[in-house]
Amino acid sequence: MTNTFPSPVPLPSPAAAIDLSGRTALVTGGGSGIGHACVLALVQAGADVHVVDRDGAAAKAVAEITGGAAHVVDLADAGAVDLLPSEVDILVNNAGLQHVAPLTEFPTERFELIQKVMVTAPFLLMRRVLPHMYAQGWGRIVNVSSVHGLRASAYKSAYVAAKHALEGLSKVAAIEGAPHGVTSNCVSPGYVRTPLVEGQVRDQAAAHDISERDVLSNVMLARSPVKRLLEPEEVAAAVLWLCGPHAGYLTGASLPLDGGWTAG
Numbered sequence: 557m558t559n560t561f562p563s564p565v566p567l568p569s570p571a572a573a574i575d576l577s578g579r580t581a582l583v584t585g586g587g588s589g590i591g592h593a594c595v596l597a598l599v600q601a602g603a604d605v606h607v608v609d610r611d612g613a614a615a616k617a618v619a620e621i622t623g624g625a626a627h628v629v630d631l632a633d634a635g636a637v638d639l640l641p642s643e644v645d646i647l648v649n650n651a652g653l654q655h656v657a658p659l660t661e662f663p664t665e666r667f668e669l670i671q672k673v674m675v676t677a678p679f680l681l682m683r684r685v686l687p688h689m690y691a692q693g694w695g696r697i698v699n700v701s702s703v704h705g706l707r708a709s710a711y712k713s714a715y716v717a718a719k720h721a722l723e724g725l726s727k728v729a730a731i732e733g734a735p736h737g738v739t740s741n742c743v744s745p746g747y748v749r750t751p752l753v754e755g756q757v758r759d760q761a762a763a764h765d766i767s768e769r770d771v772l773s774n775v776m777l778a779r780s781p782v783k784r785l786l787e788p789e790e791v792a793a794a795v796l797w798l799c800g801p802h803a804g805y806l807t808g809a810s811l812p813l814d815g816g817w818t819a820g
C-alpha cells in the first residue's frame with residue numbers, strides 16, 4: 557500500500573538509545589540536585605553542556621566531571637543572563653529556590669527574587685536561544701516546574717506563583733515554537749531527594765518539633781500515593797526523553813512526576 561502521507565521525520569527504533577551528539581545544551585542550576593542529574597544524562601547522551609549556576613564551585617565541579625563549560629551567573633541578574641550562550645539546541649530551565657512563610661509575613665524582596673530566578677530568567681533565556689533554534693528548525697525547551705506548578709500549598713506563595721507562571725510561559729513557547737520544530741514542555745516533580753528538599757525537611761522538623769522521618773511521611777508525602785521521594789535521576793530521565801527523537805509531537809505539556817499526587 558502506498559503511504560499517501562509519508563512521515564517527514566525519520567525516526568530511529570523506539571528501543572534505540574537517545575543520541576544527542578552534535579547538540580548543545582544549557583542547564584541552569586546545573587551545579588546541584590536535579591540540574592546536576594540532567595547535565596550527566598545529557599552528556600551521557602552525547603550533548604555538549606553549558607552548566608549555569610551561581611554556585612561557582614558546584615558549577616565548575618560538575619563541568620569538570622562532564623567535560624562541559626561552567627558559567628558562574630546569578631540568574632536574578634538580567635544583564636548577566638543576556639551574556640549566556642545563545643547557540644543552544646536544548647534549554648533546561650531548572651534553577652530554583654524556595655522560601656516558606658505565610659502570605660501575611662512573606663518578604664517582598666524574597667517574592668521578587670523567586671520570580672526573577674524562576675520566571676524572568678527562563679523567559680530571558682528562551683528569548684535568547686529561540687532565534688538559533690528557529691534558524692535550524694529544531695529545538696527542545698524543558699522547564700523544571702513542580703507539582704506546585706499545578707497545585708498550591710500553604711506558605712509557598714512565591715514558589716507556587718512562579719511555577720504556575722513557568723507552566724504558562726512554557727505553553728506560549730510551545731505554540732510559538734511549533735512551526736519551527738521547537739518543543740517546550742514542563743516536568744513537574746513532587747518531592748525529589750536533593751539539597752533543596754533536605755533543607756526543607758530539617759526546617760519543618762524544627763518548626764513542628766517532630767522527627768525528620770515524620771516530616772517526610774506526614775507532611776511532604778501526605779498527598780503522594782507513592783510514599784517515597786523521587787530521585788533526581790528519574791527527573792533527568794524524563795528530561796532526556798523529552799529531548800529525544802520520539803518526543804517531537806509532545807509539546808505544551810506538563811509531565812507530572814508526582815507519585816500520583818495530582819491524580820487525586
Ligand code: NAD
Pocket residue numbers: 584585586587588589590591608609610611614629630631632650651652653673700701702703744745746747748749750751752753
Ligand atoms: P538544588 O537546591 O539542589 O539546586 C538548585 C540549583 O539552582 C543550585 O545549584 C543553586 O545554586 C542554583 N540556583 C539557585 N538560585 C540561583 C540563581 N539566582 N542563579 C543561578 N543559580 C541558582 O535544588 P533542586 O531540588 O535540584 O531543584 C531544581 C529545580 O527543581 C528547581 O526549579 C525546583 O523548584 C525544582 N523542583 C524541585 C523539587 C524537589 O523536591 N527538590 C520538586 C519539584 C521541583
